[in-house]
Amino acid sequence: MSHKPAARISGLYAITPDEQSTAELLHKVNLALLGGASVLQYRNKVADVTLRLEQAGALRELTRQFSVPLIINDDVVLARQVDADGVHLGDADGGVAEARAVLGGSKIIGVSCYNRAALACEAVSLGADYVAFGSFFPSRVKPEAVVATPHLLRLARAELAVPLVAIGGIDLQNAGQLLEAGAHALAVISAVFDALDIRDAAQQFANLNFS
Numbered sequence: 270m271s272h273k274p275a276a277r278i279s280g281l282y283a284i285t286p287d288e289q290s291t292a293e294l295l296h297k298v299n300l301a302l303l304g305g306a307s308v309l310q311y312r313n314k315v316a317d318v319t320l321r322l323e324q325a326g327a328l329r330e331l332t333r334q335f336s337v338p339l340i341i342n343d344d345v346v347l348a349r350q351v352d353a354d355g356v357h358l359g360d361a362d363g364g365v366a367e368a369r370a371v372l373g374g375s376k377i378i379g380v381s382c383y384n385r386a387a388l389a390c391e392a393v394s395l396g397a398d399y400v401a402f403g404s405f406f407p408s409r410v411k412p413e414a415v416v417a418t419p420h421l422l423r424l425a426r427a428e429l430a431v432p433l434v435a436i437g438g439i440d441l442q443n444a445g446q447l448l449e450a451g452a453h454a455l456a457v458i459s460a461v462f463d464a465l466d467i468r469d470a471a472q473q474f475a476n477l478n479f480s
Contacts, residue, residue, distance in 0.1 A: 281306045281307055283302075283457060284458045285328070289316065306471050307454075309339050310342050311342060312342035322351070325350070328351075329353060340353065357381070358379065358381065366396070377398045380397045380401070383415045384402065386428070389429060390428065399433070399434055399454075402422060402433065402435060403435055403456070404438055405417050408459075417437070422450035433453050435452040436456035436457075439456070440457075448480070453479065453480070454479070455477075
């Protein structure tokens, strides 16, 4: 079973904002991709099924133009419908094996592991291609999120052979400490998509010292 695509999970991992207008969403994402976002996750907690399919399909075409992987948040069926590059699973979104059975061996499966190293080890043992930890800092998108520490990244970097994604309240001022601790990718919503200049914000993130 090939997990080669997961090597592409690095750099600025942009997560879409909740946006009802598909045209506006595409405009914003295009700016982020022009700025150097290297992964895009489609996440929209306010859209209905029809709009989600429309937006995900449109983003599929846009990300292909930039050769950037498209990951669908929480929805294995939608990921299959639009032939996304993968899916990102939370603790209530089903297991890695179930997602793999639907999507096949070549797709990327990421798992939210919050602040739990044991959960990350289990996810990797079940075939996850990358794991995400957070929230590292207070987040406007998820103010109630559990708190993770940079020390967790150091432990995971030593133990796990998959890309590590950090998420939660990340901005240009605090990003460096997460990269230093071992994050391969930084998942960002607000610090990119709420910026006055989305392309410039993405470019500043993309220019950080990722390893």
